[in-house]
Amino acid sequence: MNLDKNIFRVLISKKNFILRKSLKDIYHNQGYMIFKSLISEQKIKKILEELSTFKKSNKLYYSQSEHNWRRIKGDLDEYGLLECSFENFTDLPWAINLSKSGRDILQSHEILNALRSISKHKDFCMWQNMFFDKSTGTIDHIDTWYLDTNPMGELFGAWVALEDIKGDGGTFHIYPKSHLSKNKEWINTSHNNFRDWSETESKKYEKKPLNLKRGDLLIWHPSLIHGSSLQISKGFSRKSLTAHYHPINLLRSKGGAKILNKEDYKVKLLRQKKLMRSYGYEIYARASKREIFKFAGIGILKYLLGGIINQPKNLMNRKNY
Ligand SMILES: O=C(O)CCC(=O)C(=O)O
Numbered sequence: 001m002n003l004d005k006n007i008f009r010v011l012i013s014k015k016n017f018i019l020r021k022s023l024k025d026i027y028h029n030q031g032y033m034i035f036k037s038l039i040s041e042q043k044i045k046k047i048l049e050e051l052s053t054f055k056k057s058n059k060l061y062y063s064q065s066e067h068n069w070r071r072i073k074g075d076l077d078e079y080g081l082l083e084c085s086f087e088n089f090t091d092l093p094w095a096i097n098l099s100k101s102g103r104d105i106l107q108s109h110e111i112l113n114a115l116r117s118i119s120k121h122k123d124f125c126m127w128q129n130m131f132f133d134k135s136t137g138t139i140d141h142i143d144t145w146y147l148d149t150n151p152m153g154e155l156f157g158a159w160v161a162l163e164d165i166k167g168d169g170g171t172f173h174i175y176p177k178s179h180l181s182k183n184k185e186w187i188n189t190s191h192n193n194f195r196d197w198s199e200t201e202s203k204k205y206e207k208k209p210l211n212l213k214r215g216d217l218l219i220w221h222p223s224l225i226h227g228s229s230l231q232i233s234k235g236f237s238r239k240s241l242t243a244h245y246h247p248i249n250l251l252r253s254k255g256g257a258k259i260l261n262k263e264d265y266k267v268k269l270l271r272q273k274k275l276m277r278s279y280g281y282e283i284y285a286r287a288s289k290r291e292i293f294k295f296a297g298i299g300i301l302k303y304l305l306g307g308i309i310n311q312p313k314n315l316m317n318r319k320n321y
């Protein structure tokens with residue numbers, strides 16, 4: 001046995017343990033963590049090519065910012081930028097290549113390691129994702145009002161810069177430490193009240209615009225106030241991805257939801273786990289192929305029926321307030 005090598009190994013793992021502990025502390029203290037140059041140039045080039053191909057196709061997609069199904073060509077501005085955010089772009093059966101390039105980033109080992117470095121949990125599932133070509137200008141909010149775990153606080157928001165963010169295309173911003181607020185008046189309020197609460201609460205903290213570089217990853221706490229600004233100069237994009245992850249052993253919920261008894265929790269968790277699929281990746285995806293087809297099929301139907309069923313509703317866009 002080579003003793004020297006072994007001692008070295010122990011020292012390394014001890015250092016790693018200390019490093020990991022301090023990363024967790026920083027995350028819990030600040031409410032966010034930035035991982036520089038995490039995603040390779042090759043993966044970024046691929047996904048941008050795939051988005052560009054998809055934009056030429058005029059296929060259907062679900063817009064998170066408008067909350068409805070739409071054709072992509074009609075949503076491109078005079079510079080060819082997509083005006084709306086594209087929700088669950090990895091779950092469209094008619095966008096296989098785009099979906100794969102998205103999963104290669106959002107369900108990657110790189111993001112898994114980043115999540116593990118700041119969480120006590122080992123395995124995660126991607127609940128939802130979005131592709132932003134242009135800044136939609138998202139109101140300041142905390143994700144927990146919309147999505148969180150039960151018990152709350154273990155959801156992870158993630159943002160990947162697909163280009164250097166300089167500001168002309170709008171920026172994503174956070175309010176460091178705002179997740180530590182004791183004020184929980186947002187629980188069980190309407191969206192309007194929640195928006196007012198977020199605006200008032202954010203004023204107590206310093207706003208930090210994040211000029212991340214292509215390939216950087218940001219992870220934030222579900223109670224951290226964040227949002228984004230509108231495009232400043234025409235023609236400038238804010239190419240980025242976001243995703244929300246939860247540990248596989250926790251139930252998806254909303255912040256402030258009632259705590260379930262052990263039995264009910266177990267049953268619901270089992271049901272949730274049955275839907276998850278790895279698709280060959282180390283981070284699980286939220287839904288089985290069957291669910292994905294169902295979601296897409298309902299989408300086509302809603303688009304064809306139109307009217308009230310597919311009405312836009314953009315609650316989170318700054319333009320509306
Ligand atoms: O990039 C944005 O405009 C907002 C994204 C966001 O709030 C989220 O993904 O939770």
Ligand SMILES: [Fe+2]
Pocket residue numbers: 141142143157226
């Ligand atoms: Fe958010």
